[in-house]
Amino acid sequence: MDAPGARICKAFFLTASPVPMILPPVSHSWLPWWTSVATRPLRPWWPHTWWRMEASPAHPPTVYLTFDDGPTAIATEALLRILRHYDARATFFLIGHHVQAHPQRVRRIVEAGHAVGNHTFTHVDAWQTARSTVIRELEDTARVIRAHTGGPVPLLRPPYGHLTPALCRWAGRHGARVVMWDVMPADFQRGASPTSVARFTTAHVRSGSIVVLHDNPMTEPVTLQALEAILRWGTARGWRFEALPTPTTGP
Numbered sequence: 001m002d003a004p005g006a007r008i009c010k011a012f013f014l015t016a017s018p019v020p021m022i023l024p025p026v027s028h029s030w031l032p033w034w035t036s037v038a039t040r041p042l043r044p045w046w047p048h049t050w051w052r053m054e055a056s057p058a059h060p061p062t063v064y065l066t067f068d069d070g071p072t073a074i075a076t077e078a079l080l081r082i083l084r085h086y087d088a089r090a091t092f093f094l095i096g097h098h099v100q101a102h103p104q105r106v107r108r109i110v111e112a113g114h115a116v117g118n119h120t121f122t123h124v125d126a127w128q129t130a131r132s133t134v135i136r137e138l139e140d141t142a143r144v145i146r147a148h149t150g151g152p153v154p155l156l157r158p159p160y161g162h163l164t165p166a167l168c169r170w171a172g173r174h175g176a177r178v179v180m181w182d183v184m185p186a187d188f189q190r191g192a193s194p195t196s197v198a199r200f201t202t203a204h205v206r207s208g209s210i211v212v213l214h215d216n217p218m219t220e221p222v223t224l225q226a227l228e229a230i231l232r233w234g235t236a237r238g239w240r241f242e243a244l245p246t247p248t249t250g251p
């Protein structure tokens with residue numbers, strides 16, 4: 001069975017295609033390219049979104065790793081351990097009902113210097129769900145995260161990458177940012193291996209890149225090894241791994 005994040009890209013990147021096309025069979029070899037490169041022309045059309053951060057020549061090259069779908073019982077701890085070993089920071093997009101199940105993990109993430117964001121309460125698909133339900137899921141999730149962090153939750157990522165104008169407007173009204181990505185190595189995809197995920201990431205990452213990985217027991221065997229390889233590769237080159245900046249306003 002696919003990991004919970006697995007349908008992300010099949011749906012988003014097939015339907016968000018700027019060009020009607022006959023699609024090849026879904027395989028790990030083309031999906032990361034499609035998700036990371038072919039969607040570039042669409043990005044400027046969506047307000048209040050971040051796809052890649054500004055690279056500053058004054059600073060060492062910086063990469064923003066993000067982990068979706070946590071917090072989880074085991075995977076979160078393993079991720080935190082690896083990140084700590086490399087003195088790396090990241091951003092975790094949390095599911096509201098997972099926050100309720102593992103509140104102590106949220107505190108551990110924040111105490112370790114990472115940022116957290118909103119990934120809806122039940123991993124709801126904004127393309128298949130009433131607008132009011134999606135907004136309520138975002139508000140409920142912001143509330144449960146805020147209960148543990150004490151501050152606003154100004155970053156959000158829609159499950160499956162399914163942007164809608166209403167979601168972007170909601171983010172804009174609250175001073176929040178919708179965080180997408182420019183590198184999606186598809187660690188959730190059947191056929192992904194630690195080597196394929198690490199290779200795709202290191203080949204496509206640039207300073208300011210936002211990389212999507214998953215905090216999910218089903219992707220864990222691939223994600224953890226890939227993460228080690230990515231961090232080893234980056235730190236050997238003097239790259240920094242940082243949490244996304246968090247606006248001071250937000251829901």
Ligand SMILES: [Zn+2]
Pocket residue numbers: 004005068069119123159160
């Ligand atoms: Zn997700």
